Amino acid sequence: MSKFDLDSRIAPARRRAGAEPQSTHRRGPRAVVSALGLFAAATLVISGVGLASAHPAQAAPRVHTVPDVATPAGSPSGPQAGRGEDALAGQADEAPATALEDVQPARLADAPVTMQDGQATDEEPTQSVDPQTASAADPQAAPAADAPAAADAPTPADAPAAAADAPAAFRAAAPQATPAVAAVEDFATTTTFAALTRPTQYGDVLFALASVALDGPANLSGQPIVLEANGVVVAESVLIYTGGGTFSTLIPFVHQFPAGTHSLVARFGGMPNSDPTQPGAAPSASIPFELIIAQIPTTTKITSAPASTRAFSGVDVTAQVTATPGGYDGNAVLLADGSPIMYADLAADGSVRFEDAVVPFGTTELTVAYLGDTAGNYAVSTSAVSPFAVDDVATTTELALSATELRADEEVTFTATVTSDSPVTMTATADSQSAGTGAGSSGAVEFLVDGEALESGAAPIDLDPATGVGAASATLVAGELLLGDHEVTARFVPEPGLRTSASEAAQLRVLGVETTLTVADAELAGTPSKPATVEVTASTVPTQPSAAAVQSRAAGSAAAGSAAAPAAGVDGYVQAFVDDEPLGEPFAVAAGQGAGTLAGLPVGSHEVELRLTPAAQSLLPSATTVSVRVTADARPDVLPDGDTDGGSGDDATPGDGATPRGATPQAPAALSTTGGSGPAALLLGGIALLAGAAGVLFAARRRARH
Template sequence: MLTGLWGVAGTPAFAAPSTGAMPLVQAQQLGAPAPVNSTTRLNPILIPKAYGAPFLFSVTVELDAASNLSGQVAELWLNGENVGQTPLIYIGSGRFSGILATSQVPNAGEYSAVARFPGFEATTPTTAGALPSESSPYRFTVAPLASTTAVTAAPTAEHAFATVDVAASVFVPGYTPTGSASLMLDDTEIATAALEAATDPSAGSRVDFVGVRLPAHGETLWVRYQGSADGNMAPSDSVRTPIHIDPLDTSVDVRLDPSQIRADDTTDLHITVTNETLGSSQDPVGSVEVLIDGAVAVTMAQAQDVDPESGNGVSRYSVPLGGSELGLGTHDVTVQFLPEPGFTESSSEPVSLTVQGIPTWITSDVAVVAGTPAHPARVLVRASVDPAAGPASAAKGALRAAPEEVTASSGSAAAGYVQAFVAGEPLGDPVWLAEGAADVELRGLAEGRHDVEIRFTPTEDPNALKSSMSITAEITADAAPKPGPKPEPKPGPAPDPGPEQPGQPAQPSLAQTGAPGGHPWFALGAASVLLAASVLFAGSRRLSRHPRA
């Protein structure tokens, strides 16, 4: 708005603002003529198009009856504010006029100008007063001064996240630009700085952007002058200068701790992503993918850097890997770094991870069992899972421990079945474990000494290993049954032999022979019994001749 305004007579342009309503003319003195009507017009003479030029108005007040306005004033109001006044002089035909001019130029902006005549009271009985009036509004615009911005120093190639210095100048003819400017990368503001007046006013003002960190990518650098704070100097943009921003090179190293585990254990995969670009200490940012045998097994989106030191060009991540999820065998582990913008993608060399099965043990409290064909040998066995997990178990290098090293309480009870084998052939049917134990019957073994292998097959955990143990079975002959007392024949009537035939001997009675019908095999059996009894009697007599020592 106006910062200075004087009338033709040199009165100050900025009087105190009006309280709002047009003041009314006081009541005329007794006997004075009635006040006359007035009409006020505002006539533009010089209207500025842009900041820096003055403006000039003429004000005319016309009366509809005779009165004298000489020495009275007319006021100029801009945007509702009284900004000055001018005295009126008579120019003929009942009209009075004054000139309003500026001593300071108006700021840039939109304006609505109105001329007001406040009226006056009659002071003598012969002179009438005048009623107040105001002109129609006159609207005009003062534009800001055009500015020119140019980049004077800027890089043309850098790597992502580098710090750069950029310089620019802002020029407004005839003035020293003030305010601030923004450094732009493509259409993104990356820094702001205040203008500094140059030593030579004709050179405009300078702006320096120092130590500005570049984003991950971009193609053009340029400077935008924001314009002066008072709005009198217009914003302007410099020409865009090309810049090439290279992403930062990265590399990935991995380490397994440990590299050999049981299926029921885990290992930690330690990942180190390094910024390989010289002169840059920016920590790599992105996600990682863990590939097992070429297939993605684990993805860490926007992985969290666990490196205790920041700004050292290194990011560290840790991923646990469970053996049960991988399966038994040796696996190739590779890590891919999937970067955020500003970094290159990279992959590690493969490392080997060996997953071993879970050892099981089968034990018994005895090493030798005995039996007979009629009463088979039996053995109580117990199966359990080796409780020692981790690298220590792998260091053993064996699936079974010696019996003296393993007891029934060494590990948790296993689920599955056992089967006895002799010379590689199964003996009997499989026996299922109940709470980790089974009673195995070794039926079908012939007399003699046998090496029996009892094999355990786990069924619930596919990663559990089979195990076996060996025992000795000694099979002896069943004892002969002891002879009992011979039953006495019951007496009864002898059968009638019938009439004797001439030339045939009579049949002996059953009581005599015990063989009905006198069959020859019955006589042979009786003779055998008698022979055995005589041998036993003779032997006892020989023993009686040699008393015990």
């Protein structure tokens, strides 16, 4: 049957339907409900009729493969041959409908529609009825001659049920087996999205429509369609036929989006057909639609804040956050010169309170920033600046020394006590700033001797949060200082918020370390050719602990005075003196041990002074004496014939000038007043010989006279 216009066919029926009086009773809510029900029913009918009009019956479904089925005997020939149940379905479709809701799209496509008493019926067919095939129970059934025309229309899904109402002749001719039919392809669909409103800020509402266009005849009325935002379904509706082969949302999409960027897609999930021989509608989705929703602006204002405070003292600050519409939550932060120092949650009315907040020293302004709500729909805002000042806390420093006079090899402890004017609570940060409520370093103490800081550096100090008192100490070996008197002071170098302070100068006297020099042998002997050698030991003089230290140890506490220093070897050199004149070269002493030769002494006995000069400036020099007897080197030994043995006189080897082996050495003659020995005896012997010779000559002359 040829294509016809939907509006021209339905309009007379709607006029006839509307012309009938609905009720003779008084109109009211029930009449409105009845009218809405009639409108919904008419809408569904219009959707079905429009679908058939947009897609005529001659548009055959796309079937992949339909196997041939043998035609049983008595089956219709010609156009009816091989069609089996399709022919029956086509004949069944010719039966007139009895109610408006029973009208099928396939029937509307081939039969005119008339309205009788509010119901739609098919017009009488113009073909003649075959009396041999017409059923007495169904005199209005379509003749068999119209079967080819009915077969041209799409077969409804309920074809088997329609075949049951067909004339008996056709039921007898129906095949006994259902042929195997391959599934057909669904009609392609195209989904489009159209926004009726375009919200720009949180709180605005989106109204949008969606439509689905078909490439073939199918009734999508009542089928669901959804709206997705970023892949999540946010709204749903159903489709209704709107003409031209297009189905649109019966109710617009309505949704309120949170702040942010959203990608909107209208998605039709498709409509499968329960009859595999009939195509359904394929799913489709619209092109993504980008929607940007801005946050609601907010305003933050400080309602209460002090102008100044003392360092390390807590303050209270309140603020108010406003926005339209209300109903926001979230938290705010208190900022000191832009750095956060405390967070707090908003109350239901948008107010926020920061209690006992410790503001860092040096802060010049306070601000409060609202950080937005938990859903992210309200924007961040910051209050105006509130001027602020923090006053520092004064401190005092006192110094105590474990000893005021000590040797250079003893230790002394410096102890500094720092007290603040009020209790403070410190917390250390990455940049050594102090703020907040945690415990941290209050600063450091420098110990200075004669105005110069110790090389050990400053000692950290922590002030007690309850009392504001702290102590720091440093230990020094006095040998690091020069011998003599010194002034020691302690200076407190605080963290921000505390004021610096210094102690009074304390006097410290450093004494040199006494040393002692001893010899291994106090009496030495030697000759001019073999001088004596002296061995010495040099060490420090040990000290005894002070009375205060002894009392402290007895009480079981730490030593209050300098500790006793044990004896230790001394490095340096020793110089020998005779009558305050240096004798020879000095000799070295290492680790307290040394040895030297006392050369250059004449024959005789001598008192030699040995003077120690330590290498360390903190050690004092010391001295000792030693007795040295120097004898003359032994003369060469004389043989009985007056000759020497030619030796050196150093041994008893014959021929080397020494006393022969086994000979008894002769004791030297007594020294003369001049100190001679052998040569004087020879001289006296010569004189005696001369005197004897003179006597002999004198006697000879007297005899010559007589």
